[in-house]
Amino acid sequence: AQSVSQHNHHVILSEAASLELGCNYSYGGTVNLFWYVQYPGQHLQLLLKYFSGDPLVKGIKGFEAEFIKSKFSFNLRKPSVQWSDTAEYFCAVNTGGGNKLTFGTGTQLKVEL
Protein backbone atom coordinates (compact mmCIF):
# COMPACT_ATOMS: atom_id res chain seq x y z
CA ALA A 1 0.00 0.00 0.00
CA GLN A 2 1.14 3.49 -0.71
CA SER A 3 2.29 5.76 2.08
CA VAL A 4 2.97 9.45 2.48
CA SER A 5 5.66 10.85 4.76
CA GLN A 6 5.83 14.33 6.14
CA HIS A 7 9.02 14.52 8.11
CA ASN A 8 8.51 17.92 9.69
CA HIS A 9 5.86 17.54 12.36
CA HIS A 10 6.17 20.99 13.90
CA VAL A 11 7.72 24.05 12.31
CA ILE A 12 8.07 27.46 13.91
CA LEU A 13 9.05 30.43 11.76
CA SER A 14 9.18 34.16 12.09
CA GLU A 15 7.15 36.30 9.73
CA ALA A 16 8.87 36.86 6.37
CA ALA A 17 10.93 33.69 6.69
CA SER A 18 10.90 31.22 3.83
CA LEU A 19 9.05 27.95 4.18
CA GLU A 20 9.64 24.50 2.80
CA LEU A 21 7.66 21.49 4.00
CA GLY A 22 8.69 18.06 2.88
CA CYS A 23 6.41 15.38 1.43
CA ASN A 24 7.54 12.01 0.13
CA TYR A 25 5.37 9.19 -1.14
CA SER A 26 5.98 5.56 -1.88
CA TYR A 27 4.42 4.58 -5.19
CA GLY A 28 6.12 3.96 -8.50
CA GLY A 29 3.24 4.62 -10.86
CA THR A 30 1.14 7.58 -11.85
CA VAL A 31 0.29 9.90 -8.99
CA ASN A 32 -1.87 12.92 -8.39
CA LEU A 33 -0.58 15.08 -5.57
CA PHE A 34 -2.23 17.55 -3.25
CA TRP A 35 -1.49 19.89 -0.42
CA TYR A 36 -4.32 20.77 1.93
CA VAL A 37 -4.34 23.36 4.70
CA GLN A 38 -6.36 23.34 7.89
CA TYR A 39 -6.60 26.63 9.77
CA PRO A 40 -7.33 26.38 13.50
CA GLY A 41 -10.85 25.11 14.09
CA GLN A 42 -11.64 24.77 10.40
CA HIS A 43 -11.95 22.01 7.83
CA LEU A 44 -9.37 21.09 5.23
CA GLN A 45 -9.06 23.32 2.19
CA LEU A 46 -7.17 22.61 -0.99
CA LEU A 47 -3.97 24.64 -1.32
CA LEU A 48 -2.67 23.26 -4.60
CA LYS A 49 -2.57 20.15 -6.75
CA TYR A 50 -0.50 18.40 -9.37
CA PHE A 51 -1.96 16.14 -12.02
CA SER A 52 0.45 16.38 -14.94
CA GLY A 53 2.55 18.84 -16.94
CA ASP A 54 4.71 21.50 -15.35
CA PRO A 55 6.11 19.99 -12.16
CA LEU A 56 6.13 23.39 -10.47
CA VAL A 57 2.59 24.20 -9.45
CA LYS A 58 1.29 27.37 -7.91
CA GLY A 59 -1.58 27.50 -5.47
CA ILE A 60 -3.46 30.02 -3.44
CA LYS A 61 -1.93 32.54 -1.04
CA GLY A 62 1.51 32.48 -2.65
CA PHE A 63 2.21 28.80 -2.06
CA GLU A 64 3.90 26.59 -4.62
CA ALA A 65 5.07 23.00 -4.78
CA GLU A 66 7.48 21.10 -6.94
CA PHE A 67 6.95 17.52 -8.06
CA ILE A 68 10.28 15.69 -8.38
CA LYS A 69 9.46 12.25 -9.73
CA SER A 70 12.94 10.83 -9.24
CA LYS A 71 12.81 11.71 -5.55
CA PHE A 72 9.13 10.77 -5.04
CA SER A 73 8.70 14.19 -3.50
CA PHE A 74 6.22 17.04 -3.59
CA ASN A 75 7.57 19.73 -1.30
CA LEU A 76 5.55 22.81 -0.42
CA ARG A 77 7.21 26.23 -0.47
CA LYS A 78 6.45 29.84 0.25
CA PRO A 79 9.08 32.59 -0.04
CA SER A 80 7.77 34.72 2.81
CA VAL A 81 5.30 33.45 5.40
CA GLN A 82 2.76 35.51 7.24
CA TRP A 83 1.26 35.11 10.70
CA SER A 84 -2.00 34.10 9.00
CA ASP A 85 -0.26 31.04 7.52
CA THR A 86 -0.32 29.44 10.96
CA ALA A 87 -2.12 26.18 10.28
CA GLU A 88 -1.65 22.47 9.78
CA TYR A 89 -0.57 21.34 6.33
CA PHE A 90 -1.30 17.93 4.86
CA CYS A 91 0.18 16.28 1.83
CA ALA A 92 -2.04 13.74 0.04
CA VAL A 93 -1.56 11.33 -2.83
CA ASN A 94 -3.93 9.63 -5.23
CA THR A 95 -2.32 6.68 -6.93
CA GLY A 96 -3.12 5.25 -10.33
CA GLY A 97 -6.33 7.19 -10.71
CA GLY A 98 -8.01 5.32 -7.89
CA ASN A 99 -10.84 6.44 -5.68
CA LYS A 100 -8.91 7.25 -2.54
CA LEU A 101 -6.45 9.74 -1.15
CA THR A 102 -3.69 8.79 1.26
CA PHE A 103 -2.73 11.56 3.64
CA GLY A 104 0.46 12.29 5.45
CA THR A 105 0.43 12.87 9.17
CA GLY A 106 0.54 16.63 8.79
CA THR A 107 2.91 19.46 9.65
CA GLN A 108 1.89 22.02 12.23
CA LEU A 109 3.22 25.42 11.20
CA LYS A 110 3.37 28.29 13.65
CA VAL A 111 4.37 31.70 12.39
CA GLU A 112 5.47 34.15 15.04
CA LEU A 113 5.28 37.92 14.74
Next chain:
Amino acid sequence: DAGITQSPRHKVTETGTPVTLRCHQTENHRYMYWYRQDPGHGLRLIHYSYGVKDTDKGEVSDGYSVSRSKTEDFLLTLESATSSQTSVYFCAIRSDRENPYEQYFGPGTRLTVT
Protein backbone atom coordinates in the same frame (compact mmCIF):
# COMPACT_ATOMS: atom_id res chain seq x y z
CA ASP B 1 -17.85 25.37 -0.28
CA ALA B 2 -18.98 22.09 -1.85
CA GLY B 3 -22.35 22.07 -0.14
CA ILE B 4 -21.36 19.60 2.56
CA THR B 5 -22.88 19.67 6.00
CA GLN B 6 -22.25 17.39 8.94
CA SER B 7 -24.42 16.75 11.96
CA PRO B 8 -24.04 16.91 14.82
CA ARG B 9 -21.03 19.21 14.97
CA HIS B 10 -20.20 18.21 18.52
CA LYS B 11 -21.23 15.17 20.51
CA VAL B 12 -20.33 13.69 23.86
CA THR B 13 -21.43 10.13 24.45
CA GLU B 14 -20.73 7.30 26.86
CA THR B 15 -18.79 4.15 26.16
CA GLY B 16 -20.99 1.40 24.78
CA THR B 17 -23.67 3.62 23.28
CA PRO B 18 -24.43 3.69 19.55
CA VAL B 19 -23.68 6.89 17.67
CA THR B 20 -24.62 7.96 14.16
CA LEU B 21 -23.01 10.84 12.32
CA ARG B 22 -24.58 12.29 9.22
CA CYS B 23 -23.01 13.79 6.14
CA HIS B 24 -25.23 15.61 3.69
CA GLN B 25 -24.31 16.98 0.28
CA THR B 26 -26.36 19.08 -2.09
CA GLU B 27 -24.58 18.47 -5.40
CA ASN B 28 -25.30 14.78 -6.11
CA HIS B 29 -21.69 13.67 -6.16
CA ARG B 30 -21.20 9.95 -6.48
CA TYR B 31 -18.23 9.53 -4.12
CA MET B 32 -18.41 10.26 -0.41
CA TYR B 33 -15.85 9.53 2.29
CA TRP B 34 -15.56 9.36 6.05
CA TYR B 35 -12.22 10.15 7.72
CA ARG B 36 -11.08 10.47 11.27
CA GLN B 37 -8.42 12.97 12.27
CA ASP B 38 -6.17 12.32 15.24
CA PRO B 39 -2.97 14.08 16.34
CA GLY B 40 0.06 12.39 14.88
CA HIS B 41 -1.98 10.33 12.47
CA GLY B 42 -3.31 12.87 10.02
CA LEU B 43 -6.49 11.84 8.26
CA ARG B 44 -7.31 8.17 7.97
CA LEU B 45 -10.04 6.77 5.77
CA ILE B 46 -12.78 4.85 7.58
CA HIS B 47 -15.22 3.99 4.79
CA TYR B 48 -16.22 5.41 1.47
CA SER B 49 -19.13 5.14 -0.92
CA TYR B 50 -19.24 5.14 -4.69
CA GLY B 51 -22.99 5.20 -5.06
CA VAL B 52 -26.26 4.43 -3.34
CA LYS B 53 -25.83 1.21 -1.39
CA ASP B 54 -22.24 0.87 -2.67
CA THR B 55 -19.64 1.18 0.06
CA ASP B 56 -16.16 -0.08 0.80
CA LYS B 57 -13.79 -0.17 3.74
CA GLY B 58 -10.90 2.13 4.37
CA GLU B 59 -7.82 1.59 6.49
CA VAL B 60 -9.48 2.01 9.92
CA SER B 61 -12.94 0.52 9.44
CA ASP B 62 -13.10 -1.73 12.52
CA GLY B 63 -15.88 -0.64 14.85
CA TYR B 64 -17.59 1.47 12.21
CA SER B 65 -20.36 0.85 9.71
CA VAL B 66 -21.83 3.08 7.02
CA SER B 67 -24.97 3.36 4.99
CA ARG B 68 -25.99 5.28 1.93
CA SER B 69 -29.64 4.91 1.06
CA LYS B 70 -29.78 8.08 -1.03
CA THR B 71 -27.20 10.05 -2.95
CA GLU B 72 -27.14 13.04 -0.66
CA ASP B 73 -26.66 11.31 2.68
CA PHE B 74 -23.81 9.17 3.98
CA LEU B 75 -24.16 7.92 7.54
CA LEU B 76 -21.39 6.72 9.81
CA THR B 77 -22.38 4.54 12.76
CA LEU B 78 -20.37 3.53 15.77
CA GLU B 79 -22.30 0.48 16.95
CA SER B 80 -20.83 0.58 20.45
CA ALA B 81 -18.65 3.61 21.01
CA THR B 82 -15.26 3.23 22.69
CA SER B 83 -12.87 5.83 24.06
CA SER B 84 -10.46 5.10 21.20
CA GLN B 85 -13.09 6.48 18.84
CA THR B 86 -12.84 9.93 20.38
CA SER B 87 -11.77 11.95 17.36
CA VAL B 88 -12.75 14.56 14.84
CA TYR B 89 -14.67 13.04 11.95
CA PHE B 90 -14.65 14.61 8.51
CA CYS B 91 -16.84 13.81 5.59
CA ALA B 92 -15.60 14.49 2.08
CA ILE B 93 -16.93 14.30 -1.44
CA ARG B 94 -15.15 13.83 -4.72
CA SER B 95 -16.40 15.78 -7.67
CA ASP B 96 -17.66 13.72 -10.58
CA ARG B 97 -17.60 16.59 -12.99
CA GLU B 98 -14.30 18.38 -12.66
CA ASN B 99 -10.98 18.15 -10.90
CA PRO B 100 -11.06 14.36 -10.55
CA TYR B 101 -9.47 12.85 -7.45
CA GLU B 102 -9.73 16.16 -5.63
CA GLN B 103 -11.77 15.92 -2.45
CA TYR B 104 -13.76 18.60 -0.67
CA PHE B 105 -14.29 18.41 3.05
CA GLY B 106 -17.14 19.13 5.40
CA PRO B 107 -16.80 21.13 8.63
CA GLY B 108 -16.20 18.09 10.84
CA THR B 109 -17.82 16.49 13.89
CA ARG B 110 -15.98 16.44 17.19
CA LEU B 111 -16.92 13.27 19.03
CA THR B 112 -15.94 12.59 22.62
CA VAL B 113 -16.53 9.16 24.11
CA THR B 114 -16.35 9.17 27.91
